[in-house]
Amino acid sequence: MKLHAITLGCQMSAADGSETLARLRERGWAAAESPEDADAIFLTTCSVRDHAEQRALSLIGRLREWKAKDPKRFLVVAGCVAERLGQRLAKRFPHVDLVLGSKKAGSYADLVAEAFAVRNSESPKAIRNPAGGDSVVQSLTIMRGCSCACSYCIVPSVRGPELCRPADEILAEARARLAGGARELILLGQRVNAWRDGDRDLAGLLRELDSLPGLARLRFMSPHPALCDERLFAALAGCRTACEWLHLPVQSGSDRLLGLMGRGYTRGQFLDTARRLRAAVRGVVVSTDIIVGFPSETEAEFAETLGLVSELRPATAFCFKYSGREGTPAAELADDVPAAVKEARLAAVNAVVDRHTAQALQEAVGSMVEVLAETPTFGRTRTGFKARWKSPVAAGRLAPLRVTAATRRTLLGDIHEPHDP
Ligand code: SF4
The missing domain is CATH 3.30.750.200 (Transcription Regulator spoIIAA)
Structure with a gap:
């Protein structure tokens, strides 16, 4: 079974898509490069803004043609638009096989596998192209939903109240991601600094993650300004990997x-x-x-x-x-x-x-900054700026960059010898 994942929306949606793909890969599924190459499409949608929802609906409409080419193809629509519209979505687009709202995000992979097995009554075949969780920079969802009530925001109603993942589960997943080649982890939550597990808080979690071998960088988003305190700032300042x-x-x-x-x-x-x-x-x-x-x-x-x-x-x-x-x-x-x-x-x-x-x-022009190479000639600084250079560096290496110029959004420079093994 080849699955093509498409994400429309925020980093939470992207993380849901790549986590689902990673879990399905453990069951023998594989990633397809394009819809044409795929037996199934997993579309994660976003409804935070009306524009994002309209884009999702338009794409779902266009996928009718993809599905018509082979009725055995399997189309899953997940995420916030699926949560908000539910079965109205299935009614409007009968070519959609499965609608999974964002409140089920933790079980997407199980639900997709089950629905596929029921429909096809056959086990998925293992095939090629690992994807989704293999990049140097990976998002790690540590909580879902939001218990705030910002008056303009649809997240609390489509994703439900906050649900924090246990610290030990997060640490185990972080170790597995690092063993698989990740060098930077971005902890995700709608109000990420509300994360708790008993008396453990985000500042403590940062310190625990900081000591993991192989981790080069740690970020988190998005913190709620009203919950930012000196304890969190001290962890940011004190952790080797915290950017x-x-x-x-x-x-x-x-x-x-x-x-x-x-x-x-x-x-x-x-x-x-x-x-x-x-x-x-x-x-x-x-x-x-x-x-x-x-x-x-x-x-x-x-x-x-x-x-x-x-x-x-x-x-x-x-x-x-x-x-x-x-x-x-x-x-x-x-x-x-x-x-x-x-x-x-x-x-x-x-x-x-x-x-x-x-x-x-x-x-930054004229200074030396540390970059993490995401590709041989592209990476980011600790402060989050994009950077490009010419001499190739292995993806995943930290390297010093002498900044020689800047475009509208990107630093340009020359790499000196990579300084970590
Ligand atoms: S804190 Fe963020 S996710 Fe939560 S309701 Fe406010 S804007 Fe929405």
Whole structure:
């Protein structure tokens, strides 16, 4: 059985897709390079934004043709769109064989294998091309769902309340990933710093993972700003593998809007968190998320967001126009910021972010930075910047890079001898 995995959406979706593929490979399945080469497609969908959901629906529609070429082909739609629309999805697209909502993410592989066996009444054949869990940088989901109630967010209703994986299971999976060639692990959770296992917290988990042989780098995302504390910052500063990079999603610079969004912090508290982080972790680089055009956002409130971005100086930011998601509390509010105004605000905030990105990249020119080679000529710095060079380095090696120039998003430079075995 050859399975082609397609992911639309966030890193959680991508991790669900690759974890499912890895588990199916243990049962003898293999990855297909393309849909044409595949007996089955596993599509992980995202409904956090309306645009993402529309892309998923359009792709599912187009896969009708793929399925029609061989009715034995097997199409699975998983993830948040599957959770939100459930059997409505199966009704609208009868060529879909299996709909698996995101609340079942922990059992995707078992459910796919069972449904396939029932339909075909034959065991899957082992074939070629290992994929999914083989890259140097791998995501490791440590918790699912979210127990927050941000008013614009559909995650709590499509993924359910927070469910933390036990620490010992996470450590065992991390060891297996490292034995399989991973060098960097990215711990994933919707509110990753809410992770707990008894009296173990994320800071403690970072320290336990830090001592694993073979681990070169450790990141985690996304922490909730209101739960960031000195204990977490100390772990970031003290762990050999913890990278000097933190994604701190702020969403807005206006206290009134942060209240309407239900974010649980004020502008002042957020900026204070960023200040304490920078004081605790030398050279840390921050990225963020911004929503523009939230219902009732005024020009003055948007200006507060621009001001916050200037004060925060994120190296990158994911900025979005608000779009109401059915089933969220914010969808009850009038979506009253005109589309053209949202567009203009998005362009304005992106322009400010771009200036900070350019400045951060330019500041690195002339310095030596450590890169982890993800391919022979591409990798990332500890601070999360993409980097390219010419002399090939084996994937998985840490190497010093002399930065000679920067493009809009990437550092360019020359590699010196790899400095780890
Ligand atoms: S913290 Fe808020 S935005 Fe993040 S997943 Fe939970 S509800 Fe959504």
